[in-house]
Each structure stands twice: as structure tokens, then as C-alpha cells.
Amino acid sequence: MAARRLIPLLDRVLIERVVAAVKTPGGVLLPESALPKVNEGVVLAVGPGRRNQAGDLIPVGVKEGDKVLLPEYGGSLIKLDQKEIFLYRDEEILGILKD
Amino acid sequence: MAARRLIPLLDRVLIERVVAAVKTPGGVLLPESALPKVNEGVVLAVGPGRRNQAGDLIPVGVKEGDKVLLPEYGGSLIKLDQKEIFLYRDEEILGILKD
Amino acid sequence: MAARRLIPLLDRVLIERVVAAVKTPGGVLLPESALPKVNEGVVLAVGPGRRNQAGDLIPVGVKEGDKVLLPEYGGSLIKLDQKEIFLYRDEEILGILKD
Amino acid sequence: MAARRLIPLLDRVLIERVVAAVKTPGGVLLPESALPKVNEGVVLAVGPGRRNQAGDLIPVGVKEGDKVLLPEYGGSLIKLDQKEIFLYRDEEILGILKD
Amino acid sequence: MAARRLIPLLDRVLIERVVAAVKTPGGVLLPESALPKVNEGVVLAVGPGRRNQAGDLIPVGVKEGDKVLLPEYGGSLIKLDQKEIFLYRDEEILGILKD
Amino acid sequence: MAARRLIPLLDRVLIERVVAAVKTPGGVLLPESALPKVNEGVVLAVGPGRRNQAGDLIPVGVKEGDKVLLPEYGGSLIKLDQKEIFLYRDEEILGILKD
Amino acid sequence: MAARRLIPLLDRVLIERVVAAVKTPGGVLLPESALPKVNEGVVLAVGPGRRNQAGDLIPVGVKEGDKVLLPEYGGSLIKLDQKEIFLYRDEEILGILKD
Numbered sequence: 001m002a003a004r005r006l007i008p009l010l011d012r013v014l015i016e017r018v019v020a021a022v023k024t025p026g027g028v029l030l031p032e033s034a035l036p037k038v039n040e041g042v043v044l045a046v047g048p049g050r051r052n053q054a055g056d057l058i059p060v061g062v063k064e065g066d067k068v069l070l071p072e073y074g075g076s077l078i079k080l081d082q083k084e085i086f087l088y089r090d091e092e093i094l095g096i097l098k099d
Numbered sequence: 100m101a102a103r104r105l106i107p108l109l110d111r112v113l114i115e116r117v118v119a120a121v122k123t124p125g126g127v128l129l130p131e132s133a134l135p136k137v138n139e140g141v142v143l144a145v146g147p148g149r150r151n152q153a154g155d156l157i158p159v160g161v162k163e164g165d166k167v168l169l170p171e172y173g174g175s176l177i178k179l180d181q182k183e184i185f186l187y188r189d190e191e192i193l194g195i196l197k198d
Numbered sequence: 199m200a201a202r203r204l205i206p207l208l209d210r211v212l213i214e215r216v217v218a219a220v221k222t223p224g225g226v227l228l229p230e231s232a233l234p235k236v237n238e239g240v241v242l243a244v245g246p247g248r249r250n251q252a253g254d255l256i257p258v259g260v261k262e263g264d265k266v267l268l269p270e271y272g273g274s275l276i277k278l279d280q281k282e283i284f285l286y287r288d289e290e291i292l293g294i295l296k297d
Numbered sequence: 298m299a300a301r302r303l304i305p306l307l308d309r310v311l312i313e314r315v316v317a318a319v320k321t322p323g324g325v326l327l328p329e330s331a332l333p334k335v336n337e338g339v340v341l342a343v344g345p346g347r348r349n350q351a352g353d354l355i356p357v358g359v360k361e362g363d364k365v366l367l368p369e370y371g372g373s374l375i376k377l378d379q380k381e382i383f384l385y386r387d388e389e390i391l392g393i394l395k396d
Numbered sequence: 397m398a399a400r401r402l403i404p405l406l407d408r409v410l411i412e413r414v415v416a417a418v419k420t421p422g423g424v425l426l427p428e429s430a431l432p433k434v435n436e437g438v439v440l441a442v443g444p445g446r447r448n449q450a451g452d453l454i455p456v457g458v459k460e461g462d463k464v465l466l467p468e469y470g471g472s473l474i475k476l477d478q479k480e481i482f483l484y485r486d487e488e489i490l491g492i493l494k495d
Numbered sequence: 496m497a498a499r500r501l502i503p504l505l506d507r508v509l510i511e512r513v514v515a516a517v518k519t520p521g522g523v524l525l526p527e528s529a530l531p532k533v534n535e536g537v538v539l540a541v542g543p544g545r546r547n548q549a550g551d552l553i554p555v556g557v558k559e560g561d562k563v564l565l566p567e568y569g570g571s572l573i574k575l576d577q578k579e580i581f582l583y584r585d586e587e588i589l590g591i592l593k594d
Numbered sequence: 595m596a597a598r599r600l601i602p603l604l605d606r607v608l609i610e611r612v613v614a615a616v617k618t619p620g621g622v623l624l625p626e627s628a629l630p631k632v633n634e635g636v637v638l639a640v641g642p643g644r645r646n647q648a649g650d651l652i653p654v655g656v657k658e659g660d661k662v663l664l665p666e667y668g669g670s671l672i673k674l675d676q677k678e679i680f681l682y683r684d685e686e687i688l689g690i691l692k693d
Contacts, residue, residue: 053152053647095602107293152251206392251350305491350449404590449548503689548647
């Protein structure tokens with residue numbers, strides 16, 4: 001069975017959070033409580049944006065594939081076909097990470 | 100007696116929630132407490148939208164027949180001629196599900 | 199003495215609530231506590247609407263004679279010449295019921 | 298000494314509340330606690346209205362002499378030269394009563 | 397030393413409150429606790445007004461010398477060179493009193 | 496070392512508060528608890544103003560050198576190179592004092 | 595491994611806070627509790643700004659390299675590749691410091 005796609009509405013952004021590495025560079029397995037918290041994610045899909053009071057569509061500030069910095073709190077956990085993904089409002093995303 | 104129709108006002112969206120399957124793929128009947136919670140629904144009808152301050156009508160982002168992802172909380176339960184349906188504001192609907 | 203009329207102001211809608219049938223289809227009289235709650239009403243009169251910030255008058259979404267679905271809470275009870283009627287803001291009315 | 302006049306500012310409406318009849322139709326005098334509460338009044342004066350964000354003056358919805366239905370709560374009691382009158386915002390007045 | 401003048405900013409209105417007469421018409425001196433509360437004042441100076449979102453200056457609704465009705469609460473007490481005066485926002489002043 | 500300058504942003508106004516005289520006119524030194532509170536200040540620098548929703552820059556209502564009346568509460572204490580100065584929003588300043 | 599860059603979104607401003615000198619001018623090492631609190635920082639990067647209701651982009655009031663005065667509270671601590679930096683909304687930054 002093929003996975004279903006979620007097309008976000010308004011200024012919502014669908015994000016897969018980056019999971020912390022579970023091994024140290026030396027190969028030692030870390031217990032979950034020792035994993036560093038990572039507030040980063042990759043954009044999976046973006047909504048069309050929200051209209052302002054003048055009627056113009058304001059597109060969201062990120063695009064599919066962007067690596068983004070996320071706030072400590074916020075976003076909604078969505079379980080879609082066993083996969084855990086997150087929905088943020090465009091407003092909540094702090095910035096884009098570039099290598 | 101024919102069922103009555105409800106035409107939503109403003110940016111309201113009438114939704115029938117998807118009910119979780121009550122049997123496992125193997126045919127075992129599940130008790131209600133074991134049923135997974137499903138935050139999905141099908142759009143039955145949409146309102147005309149809401150006017151912004153410039154006087155333009157902002158249509159809702161979904162249409163009849165769309166399969167949508169719903170938030171954990173929100174929406175109003177409506178009992179219409181014995182049937183349980185839900186009214187959401189367009190703003191509350193998280194996204195459209197595509198197979 | 200003729201009854202007085204109330205002309206609602208702004209986006210207010212004057213509504214007479216539908217009273218639940220006090221007998222079963224078989225003719226048995228029901229006690230008040232057993233009466234089903236009916237969140238329906240008929241529009242008696244509507245206000246002219248409210249002006250938006252651009253100065254345009256936004257008419258209300260219902261008209262005299264419409265059968266409407268009302269929210270669980272809200273509206274103001276008005277006693278006018280012994281009759282109990284309700285005032286709702288246009289915004290509060292959920293939808294129009296069609297047979 | 299002639300009574301002073303109060304010219305309301307903005308969208309304020311000066312109202313004299315209708316006092317309940319203190320005798321029954323048969324002429325029996327009623328104690329104050331038995332008087333029915335009357336949420337009606339007569340408009341004595343109206344302000345020029347309030348400007349919206351576009352700079353247009355939005356006149357109030359009632360005029361001098363109108364008999365109006367008032368909300369259960371709201372309005373400010375004003376004592377002007379021994380007389381008790383009330384100031385309401387145009388927004389608070391529920392509707393106009395017509396015989 | 398000449399008294400200093402205060403020029404109010406934005407939509408502020410400088411007001412000197414009317415003090416209740418401390419003698420009865422018959423000449424009896426009243427103690428302070430028996431003085432009637434007087435919510436009236438005289439406008440000493442007005443600010444230029446506030447700009448709305450369209451950029452237009454909205455002048456205040458009163459002018460120097462106007463006798464005004466003040467709300468029960470509100471306004472800020474200002475002590476300027478030993479004199480007690482009050483600053484109100486234009487919005488707070490209830491109406492203009494005319495003889 | 497020369498003192499640094501602070502250029503306020505948006506509609507902020509940099510103010511040096513007037514300090515109460517510590518001697519009576521007769522030359523008696525007053526203890527700090529006996530000093531009268533003075534809600535006055537001198538404008539040291541002003542920000543460029545804030546843009547309204549139409550995109551126009553709304554300049555602040557005071558200028559460098561103005562003597563202003565300040566509210567009882569509000570403003571932020573800033574310690575800049577050992578000197579205590581205050582930042583107010585233009586909106587908070589009550590009025591301009593003229594001799 | 596090269597450090598990653600964070601490009602702030604909307605009206606966010608990336609700031610590195612100025613750290614208080616840990617030695618006195620005479621060379622004495624100060625314990626952390628004796629360090630003066632410094633509410634200053636240097637702008638590392640700025641977002642593109644926020645759109646107002648008319649659809650115009652309002653650029654932020656500071657630029658890369660500006661030395662700024664920060665409020666006592668506010669801003670979000672971001673840990674990016676072991677470095678502690680801060681994100682402020684443009685609105686929160688008090689002013690620009692000039693030597």
C-alpha cells in the first residue's frame with residue numbers, strides 16, 4: 001500500500017524532525033535519556049499561504065527540502081500511516097539552516 | 100422521510116468523521132477502548148466563505164468530497180436527524196489527504 | 199392590543215426556537231425532562247448588517263423565514279409582550295436547514 | 298433654572314429607561330420587588346458616530362425618539378440635574394420597537 | 397514665577413474637574429464626606445488627535461472651554477505646579493454639557 | 496573615553512528624568528525619602544517612528560530637547576556607561592511642558 | 595567541519611550577546627557572580643522583514659554588524675553547533691549603540 005500525502009492548508013508547514021544520532025562518533029550506543037534534543041527539521045510540504053486583509057496571498061517563507069530551525073515549543077504532532085510528522089505555522093519557524 | 104440538508108454559513112465546513120475499523124485485518128473484533136483514534140473526515144458541505152476587511156469573499160480551502168486531516172481538539176458535534184456530523188471553521192482544518 | 203415588532207440592529211437576527219414535540223408519534227405525552235433538546239429555530243427578522251472597516255455594509259447570511267441550526271450555547275433570551283424569542287449575532291448561526 | 302442638555306460623544310446614545318407601571322390594570326399598587334423588569338427605553342440624544350479605519354463616520358443606528366430594546370446588562374447610569382438617564386454605546390442597543 | 401503650560405499629546409484632553417459647592421444654598425458649610433460627587437469638568441487643552449490606520453489625523457471631539465461629563469472611573473491625576481488637573485483620552489469623555 | 500550614543504528604534508524616545516532638588520529654597524538639605532517625585536524629563540533622542548498598516552511612517556510626537564510629562568508608571572530604565580536614562584514608547588508620553 | 599549558517603525568517607534578528615569582561619582593568623579575575631550584566635549584542639544576521647496588511651514588506655530596523663541594546667527580558671536562546679546565539683524580533687531591540 002502506497003503512503004498517503006498530506007497537503008497542508010493555509011500557512012501550515014509539514015516537517016519531519018531530525019532525530020539525534022543514537023551512537024557516539026566512537027560507536028557507543030546512547031540511551032534515550034542521553035540523546036541531545038535537536039530542534040531541527042526538514043520541510044516535507046508547504047501550504048499555499050494565508051491571505052492578508054488586502055486580499056493578497058502571502059506565501060510561506062520556506063520551501064520543500066529546506067532544513068529549518070524549530071522553536072523549543074510549538075507545532076502539532078501528526079500520526080499519518082504510522083509515521084510521526086509535525087505541522088507548524090509558517091510564523092513559528094525560526095530560520096533556515098545552510099551548510 | 101427524506102433527510103434534511105444543512106448548508107453551512109460563513110467559513111464553516113460540514114464534516115463526517117472517519118470511523119476506525121472495528122475488526123483487525125485478520126477479522127478479530129476490537130473492543131471500543133482498543134479502537135485507534137482517527138482524526139480524519141470527509142467534507143460533506145462548505146459555507147460560502149468569510150469576507151475580509153476589504154470586502155472580498157475568501158472562499159474556504161476545501162471542497163465537498165475532500166478527505167481532510169482534523170485537529171485533535173475543535174469542531175462542534177451536530178446531531179442532525181439521528182446522524183452525528185461535525186462543523187469546523189475552515190481555519191481549523193489541517194490539510195487535505197491524497198492517496 | 200396588537201403585538202409590537204422588534205427590528206434588530208446591526209447584524210442581529212431575531213429567532214423563534216423550535217419547540218420539541220411533547221407527544222411521541224404514538225400519542226404518548228412526554229414529561230419535560232424527556233423532551234429532546236432541539237437547536238433549531240426560524241428567523242423572524244434580521245438586522246441590516248454590520249459595516250466592515252472599508253465602510254461596506256455586510257448583510258447577514260440568513261433571511262426571514264429561514265430554518266436555521268443554532269449553537270449549543272449563545273443567543274440572548276428576549277421577552278417581548280409575553281413571547282419568548284431569541285437574538286443571535288449573524289456570526290453565531292451555524293447553518294440553514296433545507297428539507 | 299432650565300435643565301442642562303447632554304450631547305453624547307462618538308457613538309454614545311442617551312436613553313431614558315421605561316419605568317414599569319406601579320399599579321395593576323385593576324388599580325392595585327405593586328411593591329417595588331413585584332415590579333416587572335423592563336428593558337426598554339426612549340432615545341433622548343445620539344452622538345455623531347464613530348469613524349472607521351478608512352476615516353468614514355459611521356452614524357449610530359437609532360435616532361431621537363426611537364423606542365429601543367436594551368440588553369440585560371450594560372449602559373452607564375448618569376445623574377444629570379437630579380434626573381437618572383443612561384448612556385449606551387450604539388453597539389449595545391438590541392433593536393428598535395415598533396407598535 | 398509664571399505657571400507652566402502642558403500641551404497634551406495624541407488624543408489626550410487636559411481637564412479641570414468641577415468641585416462641588418462646599419456650602420448649601422442656605423450658607424451651611426458641608427463636611428467633605430457630605431459633598432456630592434461631581435463628574436464634570438472643563439477642557440483646558442486638547443491634543444492634536446490620533447492618526448488612524450489610513451494615516452488621517454482624527455481630531456478629538458471636544459475643544460478648550462467645553463464643559464464635559466466624565467466617567468465614574470478613568471483619567472489620570474496630574475500635579476502640575478501645585479495644581480491638580482486630569483488627563484483623559486478623548487474616547488473616555490462621555491458628552492458635552494450645554495446650559 | 497567618549498560616551499556612547501544610543502539611537503532609539505521605532506517609536507522609542509530616550510529620556511533623562513528631571514531629578515528633584517535636594518535642598519529647600521532656604522538651603523536645607525532634604526533626605527531622599529522627603530524628595531518630591533518628579534514625573535518630568537528631557538528628550539535626549541527619538542526613534543524614526545513606526546509604520547502604520549498603510550505603510551506610512553508615523554513620526555513620534557516629541558523632539559530632542561522637549562521637556563515632557565511622564566506617566567506614573569512605564570518606561571524602561573537603561574544603564575548606559577554608568578548613566579541612568581529611560582526609554583519610553585511615544586504613546587506613553589503624556590504631554591509637552593512649556594514655560 | 596565548517597559551521598552552519600542560520601538565515602532568520604520574517605522579522606527575526608540573530609544576535610551574539612556581548613560577554614562581560616572577566617578581568618578588572620587591573621587584571622584581577624572576577625568570579626561569575628560578580629560579572630556585570632551586559633544587555634548588548636552584535637547583529638549576526640537579519641530576516642527579510644514582515645509584510646504589513648497592505649502587502650508591503652517592512653524591513654527590520656537593524657543590519658548585520660550593528661551593536662544593539664537589548665531588553666532585560668526577551669529573545670530566544672539558540673544552540674547552533676555548540677555556539678550560543680539569540681533570536682530577537684525586530685520589535686524587541688531597543689536601539690543602536692554608536693561609539
